[in-house]
Amino acid sequence: MNLLKRMYRNETSVPFAKLWKPVGICSALILIISVGSLGFRGLNLGLEFEGGGAWEVPATGIEAEEVRDALRPLGIADARIQTGGGVLRVRTELSKVAQSDLQQGESSDPIVAQVTTALAELTGQNESAISVSTAGPSWGEEITNKAINALIVFFIVIALYITIRLRWEMAVGALLAVAHDILITVGIYALFQFEVTPPTVIAFLTIMGYSLYDTLVVFDKVRDNEHLLANAKLTYTGVVERALNQVFMRSVNTSITSILPVVSVLVVGSGIMGAVTLKEFALALLIGLVIGTFSSLFVASPIATMLRNRFGDSEADSSRSYRLSEAVRKRSKGNQPALKVPANPAIPPRPRKRRR
Amino acid sequence: MKRQVLLPLLSILIIVGGLLGLSIGAGNSVLLGLDLEGGAEVVLEPVDDIDLSGEALNEALDRAVEIIRNRVDGLGVAEPDITRQSNRIVVQLPGVEDQRRALEVVGQTAELRFRPVCAILPAVPIQLDQSNNQNQDGSDDGPVGILPTDVDAPSVEGAEEENAGPMTSTPEGIGCENLGFTPEEALGMQSSDTEDDEAEDPVILPLLDSEGNPYQRLLLGRTMLTGASLETADASFAGFEWQVLPVFRSGADGIDLFNAAANACFNRQSICQTGQLAIVLDGVIESAPNVNTPFFERDQIVISGNFDQNRAQDTALVLRYGSLPLEFGDPTDPTSGSRVRLVSATLGQDSLDAGITAGIVGLAFVALFMMAYYKLLGLAAMLSLAVSGTMLWVILAWLSETRSLALTLAGVVGLIVSIGTSLDSNVVYFEHLKEDIRNGRTLRSAVDQSFPIAFKTIFWANLASLIGAAILYFLTVGSVRGFALMLGLASILDLVATYFFLRPLVKLIGMQKSIQDRTWLSGLPTPVAEEK
Numbered sequence: 001m002n003l004l005k006r007m008y009r010n011e012t013s014v015p016f017a018k019l020w021k022p023v024g025i026c027s028a029l030i031l032i033i034s035v036g037s038l039g040f041r042g043l044n045l046g047l048e049f050e051g052g053g054a055w056e057v058p059a060t061g062i063e064a065e066e067v068r069d070a071l072r073p074l075g076i077a078d079a080r081i082q083t084g085g086g087v088l089r090v091r092t093e094l095s096k097v098a099q100s101d102l103q104q105g106e107s108s109d110p111i112v113a114q115v116t117t118a119l120a121e122l123t124g125q126n127e128s129a130i131s132v133s134t135a136g137p138s139w140g141e142e143i144t145n146k147a148i149n150a151l152i153v154f155f156i157v158i159a160l161y162i163t164i165r166l167r168w169e170m171a172v173g174a175l176l177a178v179a180h181d182i183l184i185t186v187g188i189y190a191l192f193q194f195e196v197t198p199p200t201v202i203a204f205l206t207i208m209g210y211s212l213y214d215t216l217v218v219f220d221k222v223r224d225n226e227h228l229l230a231n232a233k234l235t236y237t238g239v240v241e242r243a244l245n246q247v248f249m250r251s252v253n254t255s256i257t258s259i260l261p262v263v264s265v266l267v268v269g270s271g272i273m274g275a276v277t278l279k280e281f282a283l284a285l286l287i288g289l290v291i292g293t294f295s296s297l298f299v300a301s302p303i304a305t306m307l308r309n310r311f312g313d314s315e316a317d318s319s320r321s322y323r324l325s326e327a328v329r330k331r332s333k334g335n336q337p338a339l340k341v342p343a344n345p346a347i348p349p350r351p352r353k354r355r356r
Numbered sequence: 357m358k359r360q361v362l363l364p365l366l367s368i369l370i371i372v373g374g375l376l377g378l379s380i381g382a383g384n385s386v387l388l389g390l391d392l393e394g395g396a397e398v399v400l401e402p403v404d405d406i407d408l409s410g411e412a413l414n415e416a417l418d419r420a421v422e423i424i425r426n427r428v429d430g431l432g433v434a435e436p437d438i439t440r441q442s443n444r445i446v447v448q449l450p451g452v453e454d455q456r457r458a459l460e461v462v463g464q465t466a467e468l469r470f471r472p473v474c475a476i477l478p479a480v481p482i483q484l485d486q487s488n489n490q491n492q493d494g495s496d497d498g499p500v501g502i503l504p505t506d507v508d509a510p511s512v513e514g515a516e517e518e519n520a521g522p523m524t525s526t527p528e529g530i531g532c533e534n535l536g537f538t539p540e541e542a543l544g545m546q547s548s549d550t551e552d553d554e555a556e557d558p559v560i561l562p563l564l565d566s567e568g569n570p571y572q573r574l575l576l577g578r579t580m581l582t583g584a585s586l587e588t589a590d591a592s593f594a595g596f597e598w599q600v601l602p603v604f605r606s607g608a609d610g611i612d613l614f615n616a617a618a619n620a621c622f623n624r625q626s627i628c629q630t631g632q633l634a635i636v637l638d639g640v641i642e643s644a645p646n647v648n649t650p651f652f653e654r655d656q657i658v659i660s661g662n663f664d665q666n667r668a669q670d671t672a673l674v675l676r677y678g679s680l681p682l683e684f685g686d687p688t689d690p691t692s693g694s695r696v697r698l699v700s701a702t703l704g705q706d707s708l709d710a711g712i713t714a715g716i717v718g719l720a721f722v723a724l725f726m727m728a729y730y731k732l733l734g735l736a737a738m739l740s741l742a743v744s745g746t747m748l749w750v751i752l753a754w755l756s757e758t759r760s761l762a763l764t765l766a767g768v769v770g771l772i773v774s775i776g777t778s779l780d781s782n783v784v785y786f787e788h789l790k791e792d793i794r795n796g797r798t799l800r801s802a803v804d805q806s807f808p809i810a811f812k813t814i815f816w817a818n819l820a821s822l823i824g825a826a827i828l829y830f831l832t833v834g835s836v837r838g839f840a841l842m843l844g845l846a847s848i849l850d851l852v853a854t855y856f857f858l859r860p861l862v863k864l865i866g867m868q869k870s871i872q873d874r875t876w877l878s879g880l881p882t883p884v885a886e887e888k
Contacts, residue, residue, distance in 0.1 A: 054441045085697025136440030143834050150831035154824050161820055199766035202839045206773055209821055209843050216817035250787045258776030261718030269714030277703055
């Protein structure tokens with residue numbers, strides 16, 4: 001039987017445990033590059049975070065696209081352009097030094113004068129009619145601080161949630177996987193110096209939510225298979241490997257359904273229709289979603305398994321009797337005659353005898 | 357048996373269809389954010405004669421930005437853009453097409469009110485308990501004392517009260533008289549909403565400790581005077597503690613009103629039995645000092661208490677400016693630097709079109725994939741997506757109307773991503789179904805057996821998202837809050853659509869005899885294990 005067919009039938013037997021080490025090394029390398037570029041190059045924070053300059057020109061009947069075209073030669077095609085009330089406003093990033101100079105009424109950075117000239121030419125206004133001022137960040141420190149505090153609470157509560165619902169080892173695995181995904185995505189932004197805007201931050205948060213959700217689905221499968229620990233049928237690693245194989249096709253399919261729309265945004269939205277702002281945003285999401293699925297299988301699971309093998313009581317696991325299934329049977333009583341109910345709904349029923 | 361499945365299926369279709377009809381009938385539609393559709397802009401420039409400069413001006417402006425942001429956030433979930441341009445504050449509000457409305461939101465100055473404290477209540481409402489009546493004597497432990505610097509000021513009778521404005525629900529009276537209910541009854545009442553804080557009605561407001569947790573609630577009588585009676589206020593360090601020094605206007609509208617209140621409180625008259633006078637800003641108790649003298653000179657008043665430097669200065673600022681720590685020019689006055697106008701989108705229609713086209717194309721590919729892989733079940737999944745999508749649209753349109761939610765480009769892309777993720781619950785279910793059938797169950801029993809297990813997985817995973825979303829929603833501001841809302845909505849709708857729509861639909865499919873034998877149609881393996 002070929003591999004695709006086996007995949008379709010969830011009968012793959014990928015030796016995940018053997019792959020963990022080599023994949024983990026690759027993952028670690030990428031992580032080092034990400035953190036390294038984050039440390040050395042830093043993030044290219046946009047106007048909304050760092051502030052910049054604002055030009056206001058009295059002008060009517062001018063289209064934002066014309067302004068954008070005029071600013072393109074200056075390398076600031078991504079400026080925020082708004083019209084309204086007979087005023088054209090252009091905002092773009094400036095260095096901190098240029099900003100504080102501008103506050104003093106000087107313009108040390110040549111770009112300030114260049115933008116003024118370009119806008120004067122475009123609108124036919126005198127340069128003196130253009131007011132130049134600093135533009136403060138709209139995403140101020142207050143917002144960032146609140147978001148960081150909220151994220152800390154978020155991680156603590158989610159860690160507790162997973163510990164109560166599943167296991168503490170899984171909580172550690174899941175949160176490290178989330179951190180891994182976010183660090184790599186943010187690292188890509190640092191490496192290529194993509195501009196970080198508020199939508200980018202939202203993309204990071206989306207990836208975080210997705211990664212967590214995906215990991216929980218995988219861990220739930222692992223838990224459903226834990227009954228195989230009883231009577232030493234399988235080691236914990238074996239249980240996890242089995243669960244990952246069962247959930248593998250679901251991971252692949254979910255990735256496909258999640259990624260198709262994002263690829264479409266990248267290709268159709270940004271490539272064909274030319275919405276530039278969508279490009280980097282979609283790219284971040286694409287990478288994040290792929291890594292988010294990947295990390296459930298290759299980061300969260302090995303970490304949880306490793307911790308469990310190290311700190312868990314494997315003796316107790318393997319000698320555990322069938323108490324678990326009894327609890328389940330009691331619970332599901334009343335719905336159906338007890339005889340028909342499988343001992344544990346998570347255990348698939350025995351295959352029927354093959355028909356001749 | 358069939359009816360058991362068709363009934364819930366039809367009900368949810370009718371409910372969702374009805375909601376959609378109602379939403380369209382009410383004219384609700386989803387507002388678009390600043391980046392896609394623009395909005396109204398208010399530019400605030402400080403008046404020329406402010407006495408602040410340099411760092412102090414800088415701080416005041418930052419504080420004003422913070423206050424405006426809190427105010428806009430308090431009104432809903434719009435993602436406003438609030439920035440400083442040099443000394444001006446630029447506030448952009450999405451979805452606001454009316455300049456007057458924008459001015460209302462930004463320019464509305466907070467109202468400062470002085471209300472007598474009628475009773476001190478525990479932090480949480482409790483059931484009526486007649487015997488335990490400690491309300492009347494709570495004055496001794498008031499946290500703050502009010503003292504005149506000029507101690508030998510003569511005492512004076514209460515002046516005429518003027519605040520007999522229109523009253524709707526409560527009977528006539530001033531201060532704590534004739535509240536319409538007794539303090540004992542108030543024990544069981546909920547705290548008043550900040551929005552319901554009417555000057556002429558008594559209110560129950562929480563008193564917060566330094567961490568912002570309520571430790572007491574105060575039953576406050578009708579407003580005795582407002583911030584309009586104040587001329588200015590200052591904070592000063594007097595020997596060993598920080599104090600706030602308010603200065604009232606002279607005359608009947610100023611110090612006389614205050615003295616009337618002070619006299620009533622000092623003499624524990626029925627309109628102010630506890631002797632405490634609360635200073636309330638925008639429905640928040642700033643301070644509730646004891647009145648220790650019946651008469652005050654207008655510029656000899658000291659509010660002392662457990663103030664640290666920041667709190668004293670903040671309170672003084674609040675007393676001085678009502679809400680914003682600076683006086684700004686009137687935006688409707690063309691000679692001032694302040695303005696109000698409508699502004700265009702920063703990204704515009706092109707980006708929205710691109711986003712929507714990309715979404716549709718992506719959706720088409722997803723549908724193709726799902727139907728190729730899961731056949732009829734894939735179709736069921738897409739129908740389920742349509743149901744949850746419709747519900748999402750209805751909710752977003754409703755939030756646009758009531759909470760001024762505005763969809764930004766990031767939001768649109770977020771929705772596109774949620775297409776894929778919300779299909780995950782279907783995938784989890786279908787994979788389980790396939791596994792069960794392959795293991796020998798009949799389609800019918802597999803449909804029944806697989807759902808609870810698959811749904812359990814989906815439920816717990818979505819619950820985690822939901823908890824995360826709630827935390828982010830309540831603890832953050834601006835776009836992060838918008839994201840949290842979307843995440844939470846998507847998680848809930850995923851569960852609702854899966855349980856109430858997908859489950860009966862798949863059950864219905866499982867019942868069809870014609871489908872059970874046609875694996876090419878159901879996309880499921882035959883129950884009998886094939887040759888390995």
